Amino acid sequence: MDDAEFEALVREHSPRVRALCAAVLKDATEADDAAQDAFLKAHRSLSGWARESSFGTWVHRIAVNVCLDRLRAAARRKADSLEALGERDAAALRTLVEPSATGALEDRDLAHRLLARLTPETRLAFTLCERDGLSYAEIAEAMSCTVDSVKSRIKRARAELAEAARHFSRTGGV
Amino acid sequence: MEHGEAWDKLDEWLDGELPDASAAELSRHLDACPACKAEAGLRRRLGEALFAPAVAQDPRSSAAFARRVMARVEADSVPLWQRLFAPALTPALALGLAALVLSIVAPGLGYSEPFDGWDEPDASYAALVEVP
Numbered sequence: 001m002d003d004a005e006f007e008a009l010v011r012e013h014s015p016r017v018r019a020l021c022a023a024v025l026k027d028a029t030e031a032d033d034a035a036q037d038a039f040l041k042a043h044r045s046l047s048g049w050a051r052e053s054s055f056g057t058w059v060h061r062i063a064v065n066v067c068l069d070r071l072r073a074a075a076r077r078k079a080d081s082l083e084a085l086g087e088r089d090a091a092a093l094r095t096l097v098e099p100s101a102t103g104a105l106e107d108r109d110l111a112h113r114l115l116a117r118l119t120p121e122t123r124l125a126f127t128l129c130e131r132d133g134l135s136y137a138e139i140a141e142a143m144s145c146t147v148d149s150v151k152s153r154i155k156r157a158r159a160e161l162a163e164a165a166r167h168f169s170r171t172g173g174v
Numbered sequence: 175m176e177h178g179e180a181w182d183k184l185d186e187w188l189d190g191e192l193p194d195a196s197a198a199e200l201s202r203h204l205d206a207c208p209a210c211k212a213e214a215g216l217r218r219r220l221g222e223a224l225f226a227p228a229v230a231q232d233p234r235s236s237a238a239f240a241r242r243v244m245a246r247v248e249a250d251s252v253p254l255w256q257r258l259f260a261p262a263l264t265p266a267l268a269l270g271l272a273a274l275v276l277s278i279v280a281p282g283l284g285y286s287e288p289f290d291g292w293d294e295p296d297a298s299y300a301a302l303v304e305v306p
Contacts, residue, residue: 003247003248006244006247007240007241007243007244010239010240010243010244011236011237011240014236014239014240014243015236032239035239036239036242036246039243039247040250043247043250111223111224111225115224126221127225129189129221130221130224130225135189135190136191151186151191154185154189155185158185158220161220161224162213162216162217162220166216
């Protein structure tokens with residue numbers, strides 16, 4: 001494959017890969033770097049691309065691993081404890097418990113910090129499920145793990161996040 | 175269906191991963207149980223709240239991104255040793271050339287003894303090369 005063909009593939013598949021990286025990593029600059037890393041890795045190992053899967057599926061899987069590596073590196077930094085979240089954060093979380101709540105949290109930074117409380121694997125599985133709408137089997141394939149692992153990670157992600165929302169609903173504050 | 179069993183299956187139900195019969199059974203339970211229904215609502219809202227809908231990207235942004243990737247691909251294709259030593263090679267090459275030029279030109283610049291013929295070989299050498 002020559003460079004022109006590869007560049008065409010990058011143009012075609014970059015929207016999905018960049019969207020994945022942005023959803024997982026939240027930081028726009030880091031997401032862009034991660035997406036570039038994914039395509040660079042793909043280019044380096046083009047000879048290893050078994051063409052039974054499409055280029056899009058293959059590079060998406062590479063991007064998943066790049067994101068996971070970056071999440072693991074970030075996880076070494078301490079995540080916020082529930083008590084460290086401010087009153088404004090608490091108010092936003094309390095609204096989630098209201099059945100009438102709809103739409104995305106306006107405070108994207110809070111969403112990022114909440115997701116950062118999850119383990120990298122849990123966060124990635126949850127993101128692939130919620131944002132990309134992948135099936136458990138597709139997530140298992142992308143993350144090279146079992147469907148049961150995916151099931152338990154997604155269950156854990158929702159349980160922890162729901163617990164955070166309930167925590168503020170019960171206490172009425174921080 | 176018990177609450178515990180319902181809560182255990184909620185995530186698979188939300189994600190469309192539950193077999194039809196189990197999904198129908200859970201749906202019936204949720205219709206009749208406000209607590210489980212509230213929990214299902216909360217878990218559904220979490221995903222909506224944390225992941226803003228994807229914004230369609232400008233196609234020009236994809237072209238610019240592809241150019242950035244190709245620049246890295248091009249840089250990546252230069253051998254590592256060349257990338258590491260290329261900056262050092264140019265001055266080294268210049269120094270080498272300068273040294274070569276000096277070695278050719280320098281003897282003519284300074285004083286040197288006039289050539290007055292080869293020394294006579296000593297006797298032992300003459301004996302070695304003498305043809306019988």
